[in-house]
Each structure stands twice: as C-alpha cells, then as structure tokens.
Amino acid sequence: MVIFAIETSCDETSVAIYKNRKILANVISSQINEHTKCGGVVPELASRLHLKNFPYVLLEALQTAKIKITDLQYIAYTEKPGLIGALHIGKIIAETLASYLAIPILPLNHLYGHIYASAIDNNFLFPLLAVLVSGGHTQLILMKKNLDFEILGLTLDDAVGECYDKVARMLELGYPGGPIIDKIAGTGTPTAYHLPLPLNDQSYNFSFSGLKSAAANLIAKEHGKENLNLPNFCATFQKTCVDIIMRKTKLAIKNFQPKMVTLVGGVSANSALRTAILDLATSNLKVIIPKLEYCTDNAAMIARLAAQELMENRIKGD
Numbered sequence: 001m002v003i004f005a006i007e008t009s010c011d012e013t014s015v016a017i018y019k020n021r022k023i024l025a026n027v028i029s030s031q032i033n034e035h036t037k038c039g040g041v042v043p044e045l046a047s048r049l050h051l052k053n054f055p056y057v058l059l060e061a062l063q064t065a066k067i068k069i070t071d072l073q074y075i076a077y078t079e080k081p082g083l084i085g086a087l088h089i090g091k092i093i094a095e096t097l098a099s100y101l102a103i104p105i106l107p108l109n110h111l112y113g114h115i116y117a118s119a120i121d122n123n124f125l126f127p128l129l130a131v132l133v134s135g136g137h138t139q140l141i142l143m144k145k146n147l148d149f150e151i152l153g154l155t156l157d158d159a160v161g162e163c164y165d166k167v168a169r170m171l172e173l174g175y176p177g178g179p180i181i182d183k184i185a186g187t188g189t190p191t192a193y194h195l196p197l198p199l200n201d202q203s204y205n206f207s208f209s210g211l212k213s214a215a216a217n218l219i220a221k222e223h224g225k226e227n228l229n230l231p232n233f234c235a236t237f238q239k240t241c242v243d244i245i246m247r248k249t250k251l252a253i254k255n256f257q258p259k260m261v262t263l264v265g266g267v268s269a270n271s272a273l274r275t276a277i278l279d280l281a282t283s284n285l286k287v288i289i290p291k292l293e294y295c296t297d298n299a300a301m302i303a304r305l306a307a308q309e310l311m312e313n314r315i316k317g318d
C-alpha cells in the first residue's frame with residue numbers, strides 16, 4: 001500500500017509518503033517566516049503559499065522516498081478542521097492528483113491524524129487516552145479500539161496553544177509563541193507569580209481564556225512590561241498551563257483506567273508537559289509521545305491515519 005498524504009490545514013505545507021508500514025518521506029515547508037511579519041497566521045496568505053509550495057514538497061518527497069508518482073496508490077488529505085481556504089487548496093490538489101493518477105482519495109480529520117502520529121513508532125493499547133493539545137484544540141479523547149474516538153472533554157474557549165501564542169504576542173516575543181515561552185520558562189522560577197487555575201472542577205473540560213486575561217492583567221497592570229521578570233513570568237505561565245492539563249488528565253485516568261496515554265498536537269512539543277505526562281507511566285499505564293517532527297502539523301500523521309482506515313477496511317478504495 002503506497003499512500004501519498006497532504007496536510008494544508010494551517011501554516012505548514014506538508015506531504016508524506018507511506019509504504020509497507022513505514023513513513024518514507026515527511027516533507028514540511030513551514031510558512032512561519034512569512035506570517036511572523038504580520039504577528040500571526042494570515043489565512044489568505046496561507047492558502048496562496050500552499051499553492052506556491054506544493055510542487056516543491058511533492059518533488060522532494062518523491063525523491064526522498066525514491067518513489068515514482070505513478071507508484072502512488074492512494075491520496076489522503078486533511079479535510080477538516082482548519083483554515084477553510086487552506087483546507088480547500090489541499091482538497092483541490094488531492095482531487096487533481098487522484099483524478100490524474102486514477103486512484104482513490106481519502107478525506108481525513110486533522111485531529112485524529114494528530115492521535116495517529118503516535119502510532120507511527122508505537123502499537124496502541126486500548127483503552128487509550130489521547131491528550132490532544134494544539135493551536136486550535138484542547139481535548140481529552142478516549143479510544144476503546146482503533147478509529148473509535150470518544151471526546152470526554154474539550155476547551156470551552158481558547159486552546160492551550162492559542163493561549164501561549166496570545167500571551168507571547170502581548171509580550172512581543174514573536175510567533176508562534178509556544179516554543180519561545182517554553183524556552184524562556186526553562187530559566188525562570190515557576191512560583192514567582194500567581195496565575196489562576198480556571199475550571200478546576202470534576203469535568204473533563206478546559207478553559208484558557210481566564211488564564212489569558214489574568215496573564216494580560218499581570219503584564220499590563222501589576223508590573224508593566226519593563227518591570228516584569230520575563231523568565232519567572234514564563235515559568236509561572238507554563239507551570240499553570242501544565243497544571244490545568246494534568247489535573248484533567250489525571251481525573252480521566254482515575255475514572256477510565258486506560259492502558260495507554262498519549263500526548264499529541266503541536267503543544268506536545270512542550271518540554272514541561274512532556275515531562276509531566278511521561279511521569280504518569282506505571283507498570284499498568286504506558287505513556288507514548290510522538291517524535292518531535294510528528295508533533296506539530298505534518299502529513300506523516302495523515303498518512304498513518306489513512307493506513308489505519310485502509311487496514312480496518314473502512315475505505316474500500318473504489
């Protein structure tokens with residue numbers, strides 16, 4: 001089974017080639033430099049750049065995988081969720097290629113792709129709890145078997161990655177803010193300031209907008225940007241985000257007794273969150289996190305999800 005996958009849901013133009021249970025190529029062309037000039041992702045620019053970048057990532061993937069375009073047997077692409085124009089470009093490219101090569105096409109869910117990024121180098125154990133943390137989503141998902149996704153809880157407002165990005169913007173640190181705050185946090189003291197733990201209840205839902213407002217107040221009113229100790233602030237903010245996610249994750253583990261936990265989505269690249277999730281491992285609970293290149297948006301995860309859909313015979317391919 002040779003699968004060509006396309007991911008264009010946000011600001012990464014990515015394609016991957018999967019053959020015989022292996023990712024042979026995963027090419028990611030990041031648009032970050034272009035969007036940084038505007039302080040965040042500009043949807044229309046993202047669409048245009050996907051179209052411009054696609055021929056280059058396609059050629060690079062074919063060369064890396066040593067595969068001819070006519071060897072491709074399936075085209076998979078991210079159907080949703082994401083920026084509507086950016087997704088549309090992926091769909092048009094996928095349909096054009098599938099029609100040219102006369103092969104089947106698989107429209108797939110980006111969030112489930114993030115979860116299956118974990119299956120690239122690991123075998124899933126069920127029940128599996130997926131902690132999905134990205135720029136657009138924050139969810140706890142329980143899987144009792146392959147391709148069976150039960151959303152236990154989700155954010156009621158901002159996603160955790162969005163909160164990182166917005167706080168970084170307030171501090172004029174650059175885009176995307178998550179990795180920048182993560183790096184600075186490593187040099188600070190997490191108890192130096194106080195930030196609230198919103199929605200600290202018995203549900204599996206999250207809330208980050210209150211934290212964002214509290215961070216804004218702390219930055220603007222209480223200290224003023226010049227007086228703020230940046231490493232201490234970043235360390236406090238990071239610890240608060242990790243605490244919010246870990247409290248609900250531990251609650252779900254207690255109540256659903258999964259055999260495996262996985263941390264996925266762009267924020268799974270966060271150093272403190274990775275450490276906290278890995279610390280959950282016991283003899284009865286295995287913890288897995290995808291390799292860093294499979295954490296933020298990439299097409300390898302879409303290819304792996306496509307392979308699972310085909311293995312489970314959910315898509316007949318005709």
Ligand code: KG4
Nearest residue numbers: 134135136161176178266267269270296297
């Ligand atoms: O999954 P992803 O690449 O795109 C979406 O589907 O949203 O996630 C991007 C998000 C951004 O908000 C970015 O700031 C965040 O992941 N991120 C991080 C780190 N690396 C990426 N957040 C915290 N710490 C990091 N090291």
Ligand code: ZN
Nearest residue numbers: 134265266297
């Ligand atoms: Zn994503």
